Amino acid sequence: MSKDLFEIGGLKLDSRLFTGTGKYADDSVIPGICEASGSQVITVALRRVDMESTTGNVMDFIPKNMQLLPNTSGARTADEAVRIARLARAMGCGDWIKIEVISDNKYLLPDGYETARATEILVKEGFIVLPYVNADLYVARSLVDAGAAAVMPLGAPIGTNRGLQTREMLRILIDEITIPVIVDAGIGKPSEACEAMEMGADACLVNTAIATASDPVMMARAFGRAVKAGREAYLAGPGATQCHAAASSPLTDFLSGD
Amino acid sequence: MVVVLNGKKMDMTEGVTLLELLESKGLSPETVVVERNKEIVPADSFTDVVLNDGDHLEVLRFVGGG
Numbered sequence: 001m002s003k004d005l006f007e008i009g010g011l012k013l014d015s016r017l018f019t020g021t022g023k024y025a026d027d028s029v030i031p032g033i034c035e036a037s038g039s040q041v042i043t044v045a046l047r048r049v050d051m052e053s054t055t056g057n058v059m060d061f062i063p064k065n066m067q068l069l070p071n072t073s074g075a076r077t078a079d080e081a082v083r084i085a086r087l088a089r090a091m092g093c094g095d096w097i098k099i100e101v102i103s104d105n106k107y108l109l110p111d112g113y114e115t116a117r118a119t120e121i122l123v124k125e126g127f128i129v130l131p132y133v134n135a136d137l138y139v140a141r142s143l144v145d146a147g148a149a150a151v152m153p154l155g156a157p158i159g160t161n162r163g164l165q166t167r168e169m170l171r172i173l174i175d176e177i178t179i180p181v182i183v184d185a186g187i188g189k190p191s192e193a194c195e196a197m198e199m200g201a202d203a204c205l206v207n208t209a210i211a212t213a214s215d216p217v218m219m220a221r222a223f224g225r226a227v228k229a230g231r232e233a234y235l236a237g238p239g240a241t242q243c244h245a246a247a248s249s250p251l252t253d254f255l256s257g258d
Numbered sequence: 259m260v261v262v263l264n265g266k267k268m269d270m271t272e273g274v275t276l277l278e279l280l281e282s283k284g285l286s287p288e289t290v291v292v293e294r295n296k297e298i299v300p301a302d303s304f305t306d307v308v309l310n311d312g313d314h315l316e317v318l319r320f321v322g323g324g
Contacts, residue, residue, distance in 0.1 A: 021321075048317065
C-alpha cells in the first residue's frame with residue numbers, strides 16, 4: 001500500500017492527529033505528548049505577556065519539527081481575528097492560522113459569518129487558514145469559497161469531552177466538502193476520534209482529552225493509535241450493515257440430516 | 259514621559275528603545291511580538307524604535323491553547 005499521506009497547505013503529513021498545548025498541569029510533558037501521539041501539528045494561542053509573572057514559555061517545550069498552528073482565540077470579530085493572525089505570523093513561525101471567532105462565552109460556539117470574513121481576508125494575505133466552525137454545510141461551503149485550507153467542525157463544544165454530538169452533520173460535511181475536514185473540539189476519548197476517522201474525516205484535533213487525562217502521555221499514544229486505526233478502517237471500506245443475521249459459516253445439512 | 263504597556267501606564271525616561279524596554283522586563287525579544295499604536299513592529303527593528311510619550315504597546319507571546 002502506498003503511504004497514506006495527508007497534505008495540507010503544501011505540507012505532507014504522516015499523522016492525522018493534531019494536538020494542542022492548552023490545559024497541561026505542567027508544560028514539560030508536551031515533548032512526550034508529541035512523541036507518543038506521533039502528531040506533527042500543534043496549536044498555541046497568543047496572549048499579552050504578563051509582566052508580573054515568571055511562568056515559563058510554552059515554546060520551550062514544543063519540538064522544533066512540529067508545524068505550529070497558532071489560533072486566534074480571544075477574537076470576537078473578524079477584524080480581531082485578522083489582527084491576531086498577523087501578530088502570530090510576525091512571531092516567525094509560519095503562515096498557518098486556526099481561526100477562532102467566538103463571542104459566546106457559555107458554549108464557545110464559533111461565529112460562522114465572522115469566521116468566513118476573516119478567512120477571506122487572511123487567505124488573500126497568504127495565510128494557510130484552518131477555521132474552527134460549527135458543523136454546518138453552508139458555513140463550510142463559504143469557507144471553501146473563501147480559500148480555506150481545511151474546515152475544522154466541532155464534535156461538541158470546546159473542552160466538554162462529549163464526543164461526536166454533531167455526528168450526522170459531520171457526515172454531511174465529509175460527504176460534501178472537497179477540502180480536508182478536521183474534527184476539532186469535544187472529542188473526549190480515542191474511540192470517538194477513531195469513529196470520526198472511520199466516517200472519513202481527514203484528521204482530528206485533540207487537546208483537552210489528552211491534557212486532562214490522568215496520564216497525558218499514555219492518552220496521547222492511545223489517540224495516535226485510534227486515529228490510525230480509524231483511518232485504516234475507512235480506507236479498508238467497512239462492510240454493509242443489515243438488520244437480519246447473516247451466518248459467518250456456510251449453512252449445510254451437516255448434523256441436521258436423518 | 260508615559261507609555262501604555264499591555265494596558266498599564268508606565269513612567270519612562272526619554273530616548274529608551276523598544277529593545278531596552280523589553281530587556282528591562284526580562285523578555286527575550288525573539289519570544290515576543292510587539293504592536294505599537296496598533297502597528298506590528300518588525301522584530302529586526304526593536305533596536306531602532308525609540309519610544310515616544312503616549313505610545314500604546316502590546317507585547318504578546320505564544321501560550322498554551324487548543
